[in-house]
Amino acid sequence: MSKEATLQFEGKEFKLPVIVGTEGEKALDVRNLRAQTGAITYDDGFGNTGSCLSEITFIDGDAGVLRYRGHAIEDLAEHSSFVETAYLIIHGNLPNSAERRRFGDLLRLHSPVHSAMDHLFEGFPLGSHPMAILSALLNSLGCYYPHLATNRPTEDLANFEEASAIAISKVRTIAAMSYRKSRGLPYIYPKRTLPYCENFLHMMFSQPYEDFVPTPEVAQALNLFLLLHADHEQNCSTSTVRMVASSGANLFASVAAGVCALWGPLHGGANMAVIEMLESIHAEGDDGSKFIEAARSGKAGHRLMGFGHRVYRNYDPRAKIIKASFDKALASLGIKDDPLLQIARRLEEVALRDDYFLSRRLYPNVDFYSGLIMRALGIPQNMFTVMFAIGRMPGWIAHWKEVASNPKNKIYRPRQVYTGAVRRPFVPMAERP
Ligand code: ACO
Numbered sequence: 001m002s003k004e005a006t007l008q009f010e011g012k013e014f015k016l017p018v019i020v021g022t023e024g025e026k027a028l029d030v031r032n033l034r035a036q037t038g039a040i041t042y043d044d045g046f047g048n049t050g051s052c053l054s055e056i057t058f059i060d061g062d063a064g065v066l067r068y069r070g071h072a073i074e075d076l077a078e079h080s081s082f083v084e085t086a087y088l089i090i091h092g093n094l095p096n097s098a099e100r101r102r103f104g105d106l107l108r109l110h111s112p113v114h115s116a117m118d119h120l121f122e123g124f125p126l127g128s129h130p131m132a133i134l135s136a137l138l139n140s141l142g143c144y145y146p147h148l149a150t151n152r153p154t155e156d157l158a159n160f161e162e163a164s165a166i167a168i169s170k171v172r173t174i175a176a177m178s179y180r181k182s183r184g185l186p187y188i189y190p191k192r193t194l195p196y197c198e199n200f201l202h203m204m205f206s207q208p209y210e211d212f213v214p215t216p217e218v219a220q221a222l223n224l225f226l227l228l229h230a231d232h233e234q235n236c237s238t239s240t241v242r243m244v245a246s247s248g249a250n251l252f253a254s255v256a257a258g259v260c261a262l263w264g265p266l267h268g269g270a271n272m273a274v275i276e277m278l279e280s281i282h283a284e285g286d287d288g289s290k291f292i293e294a295a296r297s298g299k300a301g302h303r304l305m306g307f308g309h310r311v312y313r314n315y316d317p318r319a320k321i322i323k324a325s326f327d328k329a330l331a332s333l334g335i336k337d338d339p340l341l342q343i344a345r346r347l348e349e350v351a352l353r354d355d356y357f358l359s360r361r362l363y364p365n366v367d368f369y370s371g372l373i374m375r376a377l378g379i380p381q382n383m384f385t386v387m388f389a390i391g392r393m394p395g396w397i398a399h400w401k402e403v404a405s406n407p408k409n410k411i412y413r414p415r416q417v418y419t420g421a422v423r424r425p426f427v428p429m430a431e432r433p
Pocket of ligand 1: 045265266267268270295296297298299302303304305306307308309310311360362365366367
């Protein structure tokens with residue numbers, strides 16, 4: 001295959017180098033395009049733009065393939081755990097037993113938050129959204145660990161193992177504390193003896209007078225949920241993390257920005273939007289048919305939430321795995337006839353036969369069923385996106401590291417095609433219409 005593409009523009013020919021990834025995907029290298037031609041590329045939403053070279057996650061959207069560091073998501077879902085997968089994503093390989101032990105020790109060591117942080121929680125009004133609290137408190141970690149947040153990438157990288165363990169471990173403690181704060185409940189502190197997911201559920205649901213002990217199926221369902229969300233290459237929040245990191249910002253500031261980007265309903269907020277949609281369909285006594293009819297407009301407010309994906313145009317492999325594990329989790333929780341689940345199943349069935357959805361290649365994404373799983377686990381709705389953030393933390397950390405350790409790192413700075421007014425004279429206030 002030719003290592004160059006030819007571009008004809010304004011009567012001249014330009015050569016564009018072709019870059020080929022390890023899985024064969026091709027990119028036209030336009031880094032010198034503007035210097036050579038005076039033109040830039042236009043790609044609203046970046047759907048055709050490769051913003052970086054990355055070794056972390058491979059997705060083939062047409063074939064429904066997702067791999068972390070070369071490992072198929074199906075294999076990891078069957079054989080691994082969230083913590084082991086987090087190690088894989090951050091450090092590049094599955095850990096041996098000594099590495100796994102050390103990682104677990106670091107996570108345990110860093111599970112409590114600094115007691116001064118309690119006061120930060122107190123500063124938020126009751127009912128504050130946990131995503132706002134999570135983002136603010138993650139960023140504040142840089143104040144408690146200034147040696148890990150120097151904003152000098154080489155120095156921050158020297159302490160990366162500690163910083164990354166703090167981020168993974170504390171995101172779960174902060175998340176649980178933000179939930180307890182939003183409900184006016186006393187904080188429950190982490191227990192060193194508990195594994196990652198069980199510890200989170202303990203901090204969420206234990207009472208000062210009684211420990212919450214989840215069934216193994218419930219802990220496993222949470223483990224799987226987090227593992228399936230652990231990375232997804234250059235999505236909106238991860239690109240945000242990379243963008244912030246590209247300026248040299250520290251890990252905590254970068255992942256806090258990722259939380260903000262994740263919050264919106266077109267990204268991490270979709271799992272919450274799915275439940276809101278199912279509840280409103282249920283409240284209206286619709287079996288889903290009227291909703292599907294309206295969703296064919298594709299307009300905001302009518303979209304079938306949990307359907308469609310920028311990259312997956314066939315199926316989302318995470319949705320397949322989560323759906324398959326769903327029945328086991330529900331059975332262990334004793335849930336049989338959830339009306340929202342019935343509506344969800346019907347929506348999926350109808351949409352997968354409907355020409356509108358088929359012709360646009362809109363299939364269930366991971367959020368279609370993950371919201372229902374969270375709901376079954378007793379996670380309150382405004383925490384769903386927070387759960388996604390806990391799961392995505394390893395990915396954000398790995399991408400931060402990739403940017404921070406790139407000796408050729410360039411600050412992210414896209415261009416634009418300006419379409420506003422051309423130069424016009426300044427008119428004094430008294431003469432303005
Ligand atoms: N319901 C109805 N119509 C839809 C939907 C949907 N969920 N998604 C896309 N469409 C339609 C659009 O109206 C458009 O139709 P048109 O060609 O007639 O104009 C066409 O399908 C293509 O849609 P785009 O918005 O261009 O697709 P894009 O790749 O930009 O968006 C997105 C992907 C944001 C995920 C979109 O499918 C969507 O809004 N889905 C619902 C929200 C959701 O589930 N988000 C979670 C994403 S997964 C994640 O973050 C983990």
